[in-house]
Amino acid sequence: MKITEVAKKLETTPRTIRFYEEKGLISPEKASNGYRMYTNEDVRGLRTILALREVGLSMAEIKKAMTENDDFTDYLHTQRSLLYEEMLQIRDMVTTVDRMIEKSGETGEEEHMMDMARELKGLKEKRTIWRDRWNFDDQAKDYDNNIKTTGYHFNVHKDYDEALKKLHAWVDASHGERGVDIGAGTGNLTGLFLRQGIPMIAVDQSKEMLKVCTEKHPQTQTRLGHFLSLPLHDKAADFVVSSYALHHLTDEDKELALAEIDRVIGNSGRVVIADLMFKDASNREDVLRTYQESGNEEAVEAIKDEYYADRSRLIRWWENHGYDVKAYQFNPILHLLYAQKKERRASNE
Ligand SMILES: C[S@@+](CC[C@H](N)C(=O)[O-])C[C@H]1O[C@@H](n2cnc3c(N)ncnc32)[C@H](O)[C@@H]1O
Known part of the structure; x- marks a missing residue:
């Protein structure tokens, strides 16, 4: 031709x-x-x-x-996650422009505009700067074996199976519902819903984790992306779940992650999270002191290397955004949180 x-x-x-x-x-x-x-x-x-x-x-x-004869799908997954990031940034910009227009003509206008611009810049940085300093890609192949390892002084995966099972029960998903698992890793939690016939989207920032997840659960959809820029449309899910993932974000970033989850479940969803956390700042000090006094340096180092949540802060965020919340504690560092939009409860009553 x-x-x-x-x-x-x-x-x-x-x-x-x-x-x-x-x-x-x-x-x-x-x-x-x-x-x-x-x-x-x-x-x-x-x-x-x-x-x-x-x-x-x-x-x-x-x-x-x-x-290099690479699989294009890999590039498309990355591209989708970048496009969502850009889309959310554009939304943030539009929201700021709206607020600037609202404030225009008021005294101190320039100062307000500068504050809003600063806030927007901060948000943009948060959405794009999160980096995986734990290198989950390298952990993917051995992850399922490693979580079974016992015998260390400090076992972050104590009560792991029980936590995932209870989380699954608390969601109480019905047929016809769609769920999203964020920080899905190798898909252990995703699998509990799939076995029940509930379609799931597994989101993770690690390609290798998602590869293992797909091998184990070929029927699940996977999406490369992270908590602060979820690669999902608004109201894409009836419920969002997450286990052992949120503690890789600072407490401030966790609040942005909750806002992202809120966007994805719309006005009628629920969120259930099992993760490493403390009841509040003083409980963190108490638990750390107990480990220190018993000479468990391994525990102290592990806790300080990550961002175990302040449970009271998460609960406060949800309560301020119209959710009912309940909590359960498995052991000194592992908790389960359930947050449900009030609209959903009202429509079910
Ligand atoms: C300890 S693993 C937990 C995996 C799985 N949820 C489980 O319970 O076995 C943490 C997972 O969260 C993912 N992760 C960590 N930070 C993330 C972020 N900001 N956005 C999306 N995924 C994240 C990691 O890539 C990893 O797969």
């Missing part, structure tokens, strides 16, 4: 096709008369390139995927 025919077939221009050739994305044979001749395979390649460009993949990414 000649370039003009290919361009017509793909609804593009010969110039665009030549551009991709110059960039080394395709290399059609040249006939003896000097014309480029495109095979069906070249056309398929071009079709892929055009589609991927349309959803925003860079030339460099496409070239890397094509030359």
